Amino acid sequence: MKNNDNFVLRNTWYYALPSNQIKPGMMISRIFLGEPVLLVRDRDGKVSAMQDICPHRAVPLSCGRFDGQEVECCYHGWRFNSGGRCIAIPSLVEEQQMDLSRFDVQSYAVREAQGNIWIYMTDPNNPQPASEMEIPVIPGFDERSLRGASLRSRSVSQTDAARMPTHQFVEVVKFPCFVDHAVVGLMDPAHSPYVHRAWWWRNEQLHEEVKQFDASPYGFTMRRHRLPANGGRLYWLIGGGVPETEISFRLPGVRIEETTINNHRVVNLTAVTPISDTETEVTFALYWTLPWVGFFKPLIHVLVRTFLGQDRTVVEKQQIGLKYNPVLRLIKDSDMQAQWYYQLKREYARSVAERREFVNPVKGQILRWRA
Ligand code: FES
Ligand SMILES: [Fe+2]
Structure with missing residues (x-):
């Protein structure tokens, strides 16, 4: 595979930021897929996003003010509501009233669930509606089920959802690479025994792994299996039972790993967002039903930082070689998931371009590797 075939998938949902980073009345300026985006959370708790460029003279709207309802540009005071509609141009006199909709800012579809904010990034050359593909949701961790029976009778408003993020832990790390390398x-x-070498994670000996994979929506799933004693050392420590795990991947770069210990669950959502062609953000969120896991939060923090730091360090080294644009060799079976990723990505782009249904290219099979 030649690495200049790379493209960034569009018309799809990307992880924007954890809910708890943006409080009601706040605005945050970010870059996603090379586009400046202004995220705002209004007084009612609803998150919206618009392009962070004033249509008048291109000053970033984030340089202005947000009063919890409207964004005001710092240059000439044009005002926009959270949907990006231009609602006031102060310099116009009475007789100059005009159709302000010509000055609207481009807006983005945004969804918020389970403590996460997602943004739909369209293809400007072929925009497709956001409804085609939904955001990833982890079953059993919806806002309601975590908040007890007393709230069950009424629906949970956006504000409630914002105040009660349902992941108990989140870590965001920037990787200095193109999105594909972070996803792969x-x-x-096969990299774990070399990159994540540590006493608490794995021992030095390689073991043969045999895993069944199946196609799943916009991706594939490693079928539920028992964790081997060595790989699951952490879970053995905290769980006491025989842990089982299932790992799924879906476009554009979302990995969900669910581990069950007796009747409890620990779920890790990792999502990859392209910031630019040379920068990618990786968000690692954890959900759990074991109440006392929270006790170990500081320890989990250190472990996750170490783990992601190891991945980032090797990606930094990879950049040295990638500068020369080499042909990259993929082998079987340990690189099969990487190959599936490229196939899924190409098929998604093609299905959108041809305005037809997505056909999952993954065929269920058993993969074997040593790790
Ligand atoms: S540049 Fe924003 S109002 Fe003029
Ligand atoms: Fe890793």
Whole structure:
């Protein structure tokens, strides 16, 4: 595979930021897929996003003010509501009233669930509605079920959802690479014994792994299996039972790993967002039903930082070689998931371009590798 075939998938949902980073009345300026985006959370708790460029003279709207309802540009005071509609141009005199909709800012579809904010990035050359593909949701961790029976009778408003993020832990790390390398690194089963070498994670000996994979919506799933004693050392420590795990991947770069210990669950959502062609953000969120896991939060923090730091360090080294644009060799079976990722991505782009249904190219099979 030649690495200049790379493209960034569009008309799809990307992880924007954890809910708790943006409080009601706040605005945050970010870059996603090379586009400046202004995220705002209004007084009612609803998150919206618009282009962070004033249509008048291009000053970033984030340089202005947000009063919890309207964004005001700092240059000439044009005002926009959270949907990006231009609602006031102060310099106009009475007789100059005009159709302000010509000055609207481009807006983005945004969804918020389970403590996460997602943004739909369209293809400007072929925009497709956001409804085609939904955001990833982890079953059993919806806002309601976590908040007890007393709230069950009424629906949970956006504000409630914002105040009660349902992931108990989140860590965001920037990787200095193109999105594909971050995604492939997420699903690469052969790097662990070399990159994540640590007493608490794995021992030095390689073991043969045999895993059944199936196609799943916009991706594939490693079928539920028992964790081997060595790989699951952490879970053995905290769980006491025989842990079972299932790992799924879906476009554009979302990995969900669910581990069950007796009747409890620990779920890790990792999502990859392209910031630019040379920068990618990786968000690692954890959900759990074991109440006392929270006790270990500081420890989990250190472990996750170490783990992601190891991945980032090797990606930094990878950049040295990638500068020369080499042909990259993929082998079987340990690189099969990487190959599936490229196939899924190409098929998604093609299905959108041809305005037809997505056909999952993954065929269920058993993969074997040593790790
Ligand atoms: S540049 Fe924003 S109002 Fe003029
Ligand atoms: Fe890794």
